[in-house]
Amino acid sequence: MKFSAIETALLDWSGDALAVGLFEDSVELTGELAQLDEKLAGTLQELIDETEFTGKANSSAVTRVGGGSAIRKIILVGLGKADSAKSDHWRRAAAAAARKAKQQKCQTLGLSFPLLNDDPAATAEAIVEGIELAMHKDTRFKSESDDKGGLERVELLGLAGQEGAIDRALKICSGVILARELVAAPANAITPITLAQEAEAIANEYGLDIEILEKEDCEKLGMGAFLGVAQASDLPPKFVHLTYKPAGTPRKKLAIVGKGLTFDSGGLNLKPYGSGIETMKIDMGGAAATFGAAKAIAQLQPDVEVHFISAITENMISGRAMRPGDILTASNGKTIEVNNTDAEGRLTLADALVFADKLGVDAIVDLATLTGACVIALGEEISGLWSPEDDLADAILSAAESAGEKFWRMPLEEGYFEGMKSLVADMKNTGPRPGGAITAALFLKEFVKETPWVHLDIAGSVWTDKDNGYNSKGATGHGVRTLVNWVLA
Numbered sequence: 280m281k282f283s284a285i286e287t288a289l290l291d292w293s294g295d296a297l298a299v300g301l302f303e304d305s306v307e308l309t310g311e312l313a314q315l316d317e318k319l320a321g322t323l324q325e326l327i328d329e330t331e332f333t334g335k336a337n338s339s340a341v342t343r344v345g346g347g348s349a350i351r352k353i354i355l356v357g358l359g360k361a362d363s364a365k366s367d368h369w370r371r372a373a374a375a376a377a378r379k380a381k382q383q384k385c386q387t388l389g390l391s392f393p394l395l396n397d398d399p400a401a402t403a404e405a406i407v408e409g410i411e412l413a414m415h416k417d418t419r420f421k422s423e424s425d426d427k428g429g430l431e432r433v434e435l436l437g438l439a440g441q442e443g444a445i446d447r448a449l450k451i452c453s454g455v456i457l458a459r460e461l462v463a464a465p466a467n468a469i470t471p472i473t474l475a476q477e478a479e480a481i482a483n484e485y486g487l488d489i490e491i492l493e494k495e496d497c498e499k500l501g502m503g504a505f506l507g508v509a510q511a512s513d514l515p516p517k518f519v520h521l522t523y524k525p526a527g528t529p530r531k532k533l534a535i536v537g538k539g540l541t542f543d544s545g546g547l548n549l550k551p552y553g554s555g556i557e558t559m560k561i562d563m564g565g566a567a568a569t570f571g572a573a574k575a576i577a578q579l580q581p582d583v584e585v586h587f588i589s590a591i592t593e594n595m596i597s598g599r600a601m602r603p604g605d606i607l608t609a610s611n612g613k614t615i616e617v618n619n620t621d622a623e624g625r626l627t628l629a630d631a632l633v634f635a636d637k638l639g640v641d642a643i644v645d646l647a648t649l650t651g652a653c654v655i656a657l658g659e660e661i662s663g664l665w666s667p668e669d670d671l672a673d674a675i676l677s678a679a680e681s682a683g684e685k686f687w688r689m690p691l692e693e694g695y696f697e698g699m700k701s702l703v704a705d706m707k708n709t710g711p712r713p714g715g716a717i718t719a720a721l722f723l724k725e726f727v728k729e730t731p732w733v734h735l736d737i738a739g740s741v742w743t744d745k746d747n748g749y750n751s752k753g754a755t756g757h758g759v760r761t762l763v764n765w766v767l768a
């Protein structure tokens with residue numbers, strides 16, 4: 280699929296499908312659109328009337344254009360109200376146009392959208408992201424691809440000169456798509472070994488520094504919490520530290536830490552039937568977003584130093600497995616009574632956060648498919664955000680807003696830590712069921728001493744069972760675009 284930004288006026292464009300973006304409640308055809316309608320013998324007005332098209336966000340309509348015309352199909356997509364313009368409305372409208380065009384067996388698509396906030400670059404970026412992400416289909420594990428045909432050429436009308444914005448959007452999308460593919464790959468394809476190799480491949484391709492700590496290295500650093508989780512697996516744990524360093528002096532230094540459980544069986548407090556054990560390949564969604572962001576950032580080359588970290592392993596059962604009740608010592612010396620081996624993510628993150636905290640960065644963000652409780656609280660589209668720092672929380676929320684990813688700030692209710700008190704160790708790894716996503720965040724907080732920190736629980740949003748906007752059923756790559764926006768800000 281090739282994107283280009285062209286000067287061509289609406290009336291002069293030729294190709295398979297022409298998509299027009301319209302604001303809600305202002306679908307009267309004036310100016311160029313009136314001329315186009317005239318040229319198409321009233322087809323546009325007829326389409327609006329027959330489908331009662333009002334321009335609502337997420338609405339679309341398509342019709343065939345009568346014989347002899349330079350275009351075959353005309354597509355209308357709604358952008359919502361003009362006075363509440365959001366980049367995500369442009370992404371979703373562009374995605375809807377691309378889906379419709381593909382259904383109609385079109386190979387070329389022209390889009391004529393009004394500007395988003397008078398900003399041609401933002402407009403082009405949103406359109407390209409919407410289409411590139413909507414058209415991504417993962418057929419790696421099918422013996423035969425069922426993804427036939429599709430768009431070959433996409434032209435952004437009236438956005439000539441925005442090649443830079445297109446290029447930026449495609450770099451960001453390459454990171455989102457990597458994250459999706461890492462999450463979608465089954466746990467027999469993405470193992471601790473192969474996930475570490477994926478990180479190595481990014482380092483080699485884009486010239487990032489990489490350090491992979493083996494089990495013995497982790498032992499030397501006293502990472503007893505991470506290694507406790509890893510001890511039942513037949514596969515070796517891998518602690519990955521990728522670093523992007525800009526050419527000059529960095530404007531700021533940041534660390535991104537992702538939960539990297541390539542499979543979560545629950546350990547000996549095994550996941551019961553109905554708890555989704557068969558979906559637990561997604562439990563490295565935090566690491567996937569981290570490495571996806573690394574891929575995008577390595578190409579975008581901002582003047583910011585970024586560390587990408589994941590303590591990668593599987594949570595398995597065997598004669599060597601961590602027992603419920605075992606006490607582990609993390610690399611900051613704190614002791615943890617493991618009352619539930621299924622609360623393993625926070626154990627791996629504990630040592631990863633201690634490691635990140637020692638890097639002297641200005642902020643740490645962790646992303647983790649950490650708790651089912653967060654999914655119960657916020658549903659499958661919204662991720663939870665916890666931070667003791669208002670400025671950092673706001674910075675992430677604003678990065679997420681322009682990315683079109685949803686996060687909701689949740690409380691770090693200190694009093695709830697009571698529930699994690701242990702008779703024998705410094706803390707237990709789980710508290711009572713109520714407030715389970717909050718106690719998980721409070722647990723993580725014990726392992727960050729020096730650095731402003733924010734925790735993102737992405738358990739619900741890394742996967743979707745619906746085709747929705749530019750996300751199709753399956754892995755979403757959630758988090759990557761928020762991270763990229765945050766680093767670039």
Ligand code: BES
Pocket residue numbers: 543545555562619621622623624648649650651652654709710715738739
């Ligand atoms: N990986 C799971 C959380 C999860 C659940 C992710 C559903 C995606 C969808 C995590 O390791 C886990 O098992 N959490 C437990 C914690 C509990 C034992 C305190 C949970 O949420 O049930």
Ligand code: MN
Pocket residue numbers: 543545594620621622623624
């Ligand atoms: Mn678990």
Ligand code: ZN
Pocket residue numbers: 540543562621623624648649
């Ligand atoms: Zn888990």
